[in-house]
Amino acid sequence: xxxxxxxxxSDIPLHxxxxxxxxxxxxxxxxxxVEYRAYRDISGEDFRTLLKNTKSFPxxxxxxxxxxxxxxRVHIENGDEVIMIAxxxxxxxxxxxxxxxxxxxxxxxxxxxxISVVDSLNFTLFDARNIVTKQSSxxxxxxxxx
Numbered sequence: 001x002x003x004x005x006x007x008x009x010s011d012i013p014l015h016x017x018x019x020x021x022x023x024x025x026x027x028x029x030x031x032x033x034v035e036y037r038a039y040r041d042i043s044g045e046d047f048r049t050l051l052k053n054t055k056s057f058p059x060x061x062x063x064x065x066x067x068x069x070x071x072x073r074v075h076i077e078n079g080d081e082v083i084m085i086a087x088x089x090x091x092x093x094x095x096x097x098x099x100x101x102x103x104x105x106x107x108x109x110x111x112x113x114x115i116s117v118v119d120s121l122n123f124t125l126f127d128a129r130n131i132v133t134k135q136s137s138x139x140x141x142x143x144x145x146x
Contacts (some may be wrong), residue, residue: 003075005084007094008038014054023071025094027087028061047142062093069101074103081114087123095119 017024017039017114026037029047032054036042042050051058068084075082086095096115098117121134 001078003082005071005075005082005091007085007087007092009087009092011044011087012069014039014043021076025063025068025071027063027092027094029061030061032056036086049082060092062097065097065101068094068098069104072098072101072105076109076113076115081116083116083118085120089119090121 004020004117005025008024009027010024012022018021024039026040029038031037032051036047036133038047043085072084076110083132084098085094086098089095095117102113102115102117
């Protein structure tokens with residue numbers, strides 16, 4: 001089965017993430033000295049409200065290597081193909097961290113595993129949102145697309 005892993009900057013509503021069985025990597029954002037993990041500690045709507053009401057500029061942190069590798073490992077051990085779509089490599093280090101995790105798995109297993117790491121080339125993944133939800137829906141209905 002194909003499993004999608006996406007960053008929380010995708011702006012995919014939580015109900016769609018659950019409906020389409022998408023794995024989410026919550027990005028870390030600090031605002032006014034408080035650290036939030038997107039979709040875990042704060043919703044997108046609540047975060048936008050905080051942004052409107054602060055004079056501070058948010059600080060972000062890349063998802064850790066361990067968190068990305070742990071998500072990939074679960075799916076690889078289940079025999080799944082993994083497609084990870086990350087925020088633009090020009091805006092975040094998540095894409096490069098995911099590539100390193102993929103390389104570690106390939107080296108560990110001794111061959112190239114079915115893990116694709118995609119650089120969205122965007123700050124948000126709105127375009128990926130449509131692709132991921134459509135492909136997940138087709139996957140869940142037994143439709144295989146090339």
